[in-house]
Amino acid sequence: MKFEDNHRLNKPAASVLKMYSDREYFGKKYATLAGVKDFEILECETAGNKFRIKHRSQQKSDTSSLPDFARKFLAEYNTVIQQDTWDLASGVGRLEIEIKGVPIKISADMKVSGTPNATNAFNWNVSCGIPLLGGKLEKFIAEDIKTKSAEDAVLSNKLLADY
DSSP: OEEEEEEEOSSOHHHHHHHHTOHHHHHHHHHHSTTEEEEEEEEEEEETTEEEEEEEEEEEOOOTTSOHHHHTTOOSEEEEEEEEEEETTTTEEEEEEEETTOOEEEEEEEEEEOSSSOEEEEEEEEEEOOTTTHHHHHHHHHHHHHHHHHHHHHHHHHHGGGO
């Protein structure tokens, strides 16, 4: 399942990319987001205009609307491993997300642009190879991403004041 999402941010692209490439931003963000616990940075590196961070956390999902079959894949809290990579010169990035124990692939290509206010344009891809049931699981994950993305955009705008 493919879908698009945009974060409208209240500073120029250069400030947004400075924030997105700051290890401390991730710690502050995940300490504040509702439904996230046990956040840990696994890897973080900057090389020239390239930035990469990989982190793990426990993230809550409202599984009450899920059919019984899907609840065997998703618990109330799931271990999520996310890697963000950025080419800071071009403003192009990529997210790759793994939900431990869930047979689904999640990624997003990103592009930050704009002055005086930036936009981060996300092109999401959520795929599950389980016959018949995979589409329902993809739809649930996509809706969960959309809900969390809106919260993330609000918090990112607050944290952007420091950049």
